Amino acid sequence: MSLPNHLLGLKTCTAEQIGEILERASFFRKCIDENTSLRKFKKSINVINLFFENSTRTRISFELAEKMLGMNSLNFTNEGSSVSKGESLLDTIKNLNSMRFDFYVIRHSVPGVPKLISEIVSGIVINAGDGAAEHPTQGLLDILTLQKVFSKINGLKVCIVGDISHSRVAMSNIFGLNKLGANVSVCGPCSFIPKEIEALGVRIYYDIDEAIRENDALNVLRVQLERDAGNQLPSLQEYHKFYGVTMNRLRLNPKIKILHPGPMNINVEIDYEASVSKNTVIFDQVTNGLAVKLAIFDMYTSKETGS
Ligand code: CP
Numbered sequence: 001m002s003l004p005n006h007l008l009g010l011k012t013c014t015a016e017q018i019g020e021i022l023e024r025a026s027f028f029r030k031c032i033d034e035n036t037s038l039r040k041f042k043k044s045i046n047v048i049n050l051f052f053e054n055s056t057r058t059r060i061s062f063e064l065a066e067k068m069l070g071m072n073s074l075n076f077t078n079e080g081s082s083v084s085k086g087e088s089l090l091d092t093i094k095n096l097n098s099m100r101f102d103f104y105v106i107r108h109s110v111p112g113v114p115k116l117i118s119e120i121v122s123g124i125v126i127n128a129g130d131g132a133a134e135h136p137t138q139g140l141l142d143i144l145t146l147q148k149v150f151s152k153i154n155g156l157k158v159c160i161v162g163d164i165s166h167s168r169v170a171m172s173n174i175f176g177l178n179k180l181g182a183n184v185s186v187c188g189p190c191s192f193i194p195k196e197i198e199a200l201g202v203r204i205y206y207d208i209d210e211a212i213r214e215n216d217a218l219n220v221l222r223v224q225l226e227r228d229a230g231n232q233l234p235s236l237q238e239y240h241k242f243y244g245v246t247m248n249r250l251r252l253n254p255k256i257k258i259l260h261p262g263p264m265n266i267n268v269e270i271d272y273e274a275s276v277s278k279n280t281v282i283f284d285q286v287t288n289g290l291a292v293k294l295a296i297f298d299m300y301t302s303k304e305t306g307s
Contacts, residue, residue: 003300006127007136008114008115009171010136010175011134013176014179018176018180025141025291026291028292028294038069044072045072046071046074047071047073048075048076049105051076052078052107052108052109055128057289058128061286065290065293065294066293068294069294069298071103097120097122097123100122102123103125104118104125111133112131113130132171135261137289137296138168138173139169139171139176141292142176144288144291145281156182156217157185159185161243162223163223164192183203184201184203185204186203187207188243189239190206191233212250212253216256216257217256217258218257218259219261220260222264223236223265225265239269245269245271257281259285260280
């Protein structure tokens with residue numbers, strides 16, 4: 001089976017492609033846990049990480065995976081580049097393409113930028129998050145985390161809670177989980193739920209207590225204050241009161257697992273006690289994120305592409 005030419009989103013991956021990445025990521029998760037040296041896997045592969053938006057988990061885990069596999073890894077940010085002198089995105093990419101990188105890992109605030117870049121460069125593009133469109137590696141690491149906890153995805157009840165309208169994480173989770181047979185729902189105030197969301201095959205909850213009672217896992221999203229989400233709410237305190245994940249609420253379903261892609265707004269979408277409770281798998285998600293990046297690089301450099 002072949003991977004897509006570029007990893008732009010989970011909407012354009014098949015269930016088989018997602019399953020194969022998850023299987024390879026499980027192998028690398030074992031390597032991470034057993035401290036296996038991986039440098040033998042790859043040589044002379046040049047990667048550029050283009051982060052036009054801030055990131056901790058995604059950027060560092062890509063960089064670490066690249067270094068663990070022995071790739072030549074370079075970083076690009078707006079500051080310190082000629083973008084700050086006014087050079088356009090298109091010219092920037094054309095210049096980088098002249099250096100013939102094998103991989104372009106891209107995060108950008110504008111949806112569709114990774115696809116645009118994939119049409120210009122000769123290397124493989126991996127979307128590290130584009131606006132509110134998709135964040136495929138986050139979707140994959142979330143699904144891998146659920147698979148490890150519940151040993152299956154088919155039939156699993158997963159509710160994505162919070163700021164759905166600004167969330168690329170929600171989109172990649174919905175596309176990926178639906179393809180693997182999960183029952184996906186969303187929960188939040190009307191202002192956070194896009195009108196067309198039910199067409200993607202998800203149920204809507206407006207009551208978080210009901211969502212907690214009826215689901216196996218919650219993926220709790222950050223209120224994206226930098227994208228003006230705060231202005232879609234009466235107040236952050238009220239949001240916490242009606243939608244915040246708290247220990248009191250978790251008692252409604254003591255077995256429920258809590259995911260959060262990070263970074264967390266403590267005491268907004270989740271309180272501190274809930275974020276460190278036995279219900280959460282938040283830091284396991286981060287380790288699985290590293291395994292997913294190792295798997296993606298390994299598969300793209302080992303296997304045929306094209307679909
Ligand atoms: N989950 C996620 O994308 O986090 P970062 O923005 O820190 O990469």
